[in-house]
Amino acid sequence: MAVNHVVHVNECGLPLNAIEWLVTHHQSKANERGQMIRDLHLKSGSLVVDAGCGPGLWTPLLAQAISPAGQIIGIDISPEALVTAQRRSTNKWYRRQVQYKRASLEQLPIERGTADLIFSANVSQYLSDPVSTFAAMGPYLNDGGRLVIKDIDFGTMRFYNVDAQLQERVLRARARWELERVDQGYAFEDSWVGSKLAGYLRAAGFQDVQEKTYRIQRNYPLPRNFRSYIQGIAEWFVCEGAPHLSNDDVTNWLHCFLHKTDTVLDLDTFVSEETEYVVSGTWQSSSLERHFDMHIEHSFASEHIPSTQE
Ligand SMILES: C[S@@+](CC[C@H](N)C(=O)[O-])C[C@H]1O[C@@H](n2cnc3c(N)ncnc32)[C@H](O)[C@@H]1O
Numbered sequence: 001m002a003v004n005h006v007v008h009v010n011e012c013g014l015p016l017n018a019i020e021w022l023v024t025h026h027q028s029k030a031n032e033r034g035q036m037i038r039d040l041h042l043k044s045g046s047l048v049v050d051a052g053c054g055p056g057l058w059t060p061l062l063a064q065a066i067s068p069a070g071q072i073i074g075i076d077i078s079p080e081a082l083v084t085a086q087r088r089s090t091n092k093w094y095r096r097q098v099q100y101k102r103a104s105l106e107q108l109p110i111e112r113g114t115a116d117l118i119f120s121a122n123v124s125q126y127l128s129d130p131v132s133t134f135a136a137m138g139p140y141l142n143d144g145g146r147l148v149i150k151d152i153d154f155g156t157m158r159f160y161n162v163d164a165q166l167q168e169r170v171l172r173a174r175a176r177w178e179l180e181r182v183d184q185g186y187a188f189e190d191s192w193v194g195s196k197l198a199g200y201l202r203a204a205g206f207q208d209v210q211e212k213t214y215r216i217q218r219n220y221p222l223p224r225n226f227r228s229y230i231q232g233i234a235e236w237f238v239c240e241g242a243p244h245l246s247n248d249d250v251t252n253w254l255h256c257f258l259h260k261t262d263t264v265l266d267l268d269t270f271v272s273e274e275t276e277y278v279v280s281g282t283w284q285s286s287s288l289e290r291h292f293d294m295h296i297e298h299s300f301a302s303e304h305i306p307s308t309q310e
Pocket of ligand 1: 022054078
């Protein structure tokens with residue numbers, strides 16, 4: 001039987017967004033996430049926007065990177081996430097460095113041209129028009145400021161002791177469903193977004209676009225939080241009725257990961273692998289013109305493709 005509900009949904013209807021789930025996900029990749037922020041080599045005293053900050057899990061990592069002289073504005077559309085973020089920061093060493101505000105990615109609550117860095121983790125997968133959203137974020141950066149987008153790409157996910165053909169069918173079915181599910185009333189989602197980000201940033205007018213990948217591998221025995229993460233993901237792959245999978249595939253898949261006593265997670269052959277993407281681009285005041293020029297060139301080119309009769 002497929003899982004019919006949306007898995008770990010938040011109050012905005014986004015799957016894999018419930019606060020408890022976000023905390024588990026964060027803890028299960030804590031080392032890699034710390035490294036991602038250190039690799040940004042942020043300047044002390046920077047003004048950073050954490051765009052789609054959720055419950056503020058990245059705040060301490062960012063605060064440490066910019067030193068007490070820096071400031072973080074965490075924004076999100078979810079009031080529940082913002083209340084949690086505010087509560088989590090109370091009495092913490094970084095509390096004077098952070099403010100959480102309700103806002104969308106396209107309309108940040110800061111003066112234009114002031115941010116040194118806009119960081120956004122695990123949000124781009126929910127953007128139906130990521131190029132326009134990134135182009136709208138650019139003008140909030142100062143000249144030379146950076147937009148950094150971090151996200152997943154489930155096309156890179158592998159479980160080494162699960163039947164390879166079953167895995168392929170499950171991943172292919174979900175990829176197909178993601179193209180259709182908006183028409184069935186679900187919120188937009190692209191869980192294959194990671195490898196597309198560099199192209200999106202270039203199309204939005206960003207320069208010096210750089211992609212860095214982080215391979216996340218875990219072997220048996222699994223830490224408890226990573227086990228919960230994998231079980232949540234496995235359930236998510238076959239949620240919303242799993243329309244493109246047979247009942248046998250759904251049953252076998254759920255057995256692999258969620259059976260009470262007999263899961264692949266408890267075998268010493270268990271290895272999982274997934275690659276996450278961190279993509280950065282620099283904003284110059286001329287970037288917006290570049291974005292519009294690219295759009296005009298693109299629409300001009302597509303309007304003037306000669307037909308075979310011409
Ligand atoms: C998967 S959570 C990630 C939270 C956090 N960045 C993290 O990595 O733990 C995605 C968050 O983005 C927020 N979000 C989605 N679309 C947004 C938008 N257009 N503007 C602002 N926040 C948005 C959601 O409310 C949610 O809190």
